Amino acid sequence: MKSFSVEEIKSLVSGELIGNCKDQIFAPEQIENALKGNVTIIGNSKYARLWENSNASVAIVYEGIKILPEDGKAFVKVKNPDLAMAILLDAFEPESPYFETDIHPTAVVDKTAIVGSGCKIGANSYIGKDVTLGENVIIYPNVCVFDDSTIGNETVVWSGTVIRERSIIGTHCIFHSNVSIGADGFGYRPSSDGRGLVKIKHIGNVVIGNGVEVGANSCIDRGKFSSTILGDGCKIDNLVQIGHNSVLGRFCIMAGNSGLAGSVTLGDGVMIGGSASIKDHVTIHSGAKVGAGSGVISDVPAGKTVVGYPACDSREKMKQWVALRKLAKN
Known part of the structure; x- marks a missing residue:
C-alpha cells in the first residue's frame, strides 16, 4: 500500500x-x-x-x-x-492490471501487423491485417483492432473496445471499456418505391489526435466520404455519440449522454454539457459552452454560453424562464 x-x-x-x-x-x-x-x-x-x-x-x-x-x-x-x-x-494510483506475458497466447495477431517495442496484448484480443501499433501500446483482453488501423505510442485500449478498419489514432490516448471507433454512420433514405429504406454506406474513417480520452460505451462513427476527426486533447465522457464526419477541435469536452449528429463542427475548447444534443451540420465555435440537456439547432458564436431547448444565449434564456414563472403565477 x-x-x-x-x-x-x-x-x-x-x-x-x-x-x-x-x-x-x-x-x-x-x-x-x-x-x-x-x-x-x-x-x-x-x-x-x-x-x-x-x-x-x-x-x-x-x-x-x-x-x-x-x-x-x-x-x-x-x-x-x-x-x-x-x-x-x-x-x-494503484498499479495497472498485470500482464504475465507481453502477448497472450490466445491473442490473434496477423502476420502483417507491426507491433512496436514494449507493447502488451491481452487474452483473446485480435490485431488485424496491416495494423500498426507504436511503442508501449497496451491492448487489454478482448479488444479488436481491424485492418489497416494505426495506434500511436503509449495509447491504452481497455477491454471490449472495437477499433474498426482504417482508423488512425494518435499517441497517449485512453479508450475505456466497450468504446466503438469507426462503425458505420447512421444514414438511410426512403427507397424509390416508397416501401423501405436504402442504407447509405459510410466508407470513410476516424482520425483521433494525441492525448484523447474516450469514456466507456461511447461511439465515434466513421465518415461517409472522408474522416470523423477528434483533435488533440479532447476528453469524451461515457455514453457519448459522435456522428459521422463530425470534426472536433483541440481540447473539447463532451459530458455523458451528449451527442453530435452528422457533420457537426466544434472549435477549440468547446464544452458540451451532459445530455445535450447537437443538430447535424451545426458549427459551435471555439470556447463556446452548451448547457446540460440543451438542444442546439443553429450555429453558436465563439465564447458564447447557450442553454435550453432549443438552445439560445444563456442570459436571454434566463429572462425567458423568469417571464414564464411570472406568467404561471398570474
Whole structure:
C-alpha cells in the first residue's frame, strides 16, 4: 500500500503546511467519509463546515480558508485545490492490471501487423491485417483492432473496445471499456418505391489526435466520404455519440449522454454539457459552452454560453424562464 508523510504531500502539491500532523497518509477520501490517515479536500467555503466532524488527518485547502486545523491535524494551502488533488490521485494510483506475458497466447495477431517495442496484448484480443501499433501500446483482453488501423505510442485500449478498419489514432490516448471507433454512420433514405429504406454506406474513417480520452460505451462513427476527426486533447465522457464526419477541435469536452449528429463542427475548447444534443451540420465555435440537456439547432458564436431547448444565449434564456414563472403565477 502506498503511503506518504504530510511533508511529502506538501512537497507533492507545492503547498503551505498549516498545523502539525505526524500521521502517515495512506489514501485520499471525501471529507464526510475520511478516516484517520486520509487526506481530503476543501475546495471552497461551503465544505469548510464539514471539517469540524471529519476524521481526516490532512486537508488540501484553498488559500482563502478562514478556519484552522485542530491539534494533530494539518491543512496544506494551495492556489488550486482541484489541481492539487489531481496530483495526489496520480500519486496514490494503484498499479495497472498485470500482464504475465507481453502477448497472450490466445491473442490473434496477423502476420502483417507491426507491433512496436514494449507493447502488451491481452487474452483473446485480435490485431488485424496491416495494423500498426507504436511503442508501449497496451491492448487489454478482448479488444479488436481491424485492418489497416494505426495506434500511436503509449495509447491504452481497455477491454471490449472495437477499433474498426482504417482508423488512425494518435499517441497517449485512453479508450475505456466497450468504446466503438469507426462503425458505420447512421444514414438511410426512403427507397424509390416508397416501401423501405436504402442504407447509405459510410466508407470513410476516424482520425483521433494525441492525448484523447474516450469514456466507456461511447461511439465515434466513421465518415461517409472522408474522416470523423477528434483533435488533440479532447476528453469524451461515457455514453457519448459522435456522428459521422463530425470534426472536433483541440481540447473539447463532451459530458455523458451528449451527442453530435452528422457533420457537426466544434472549435477549440468547446464544452458540451451532459445530455445535450447537437443538430447535424451545426458549427459551435471555439470556447463556446452548451448547457446540460440543451438542444442546439443553429450555429453558436465563439465564447458564447447557450442553454435550453432549443438552445439560445444563456442570459436571454434566463429572462425567458423568469417571464414564464411570472406568467404561471398570474
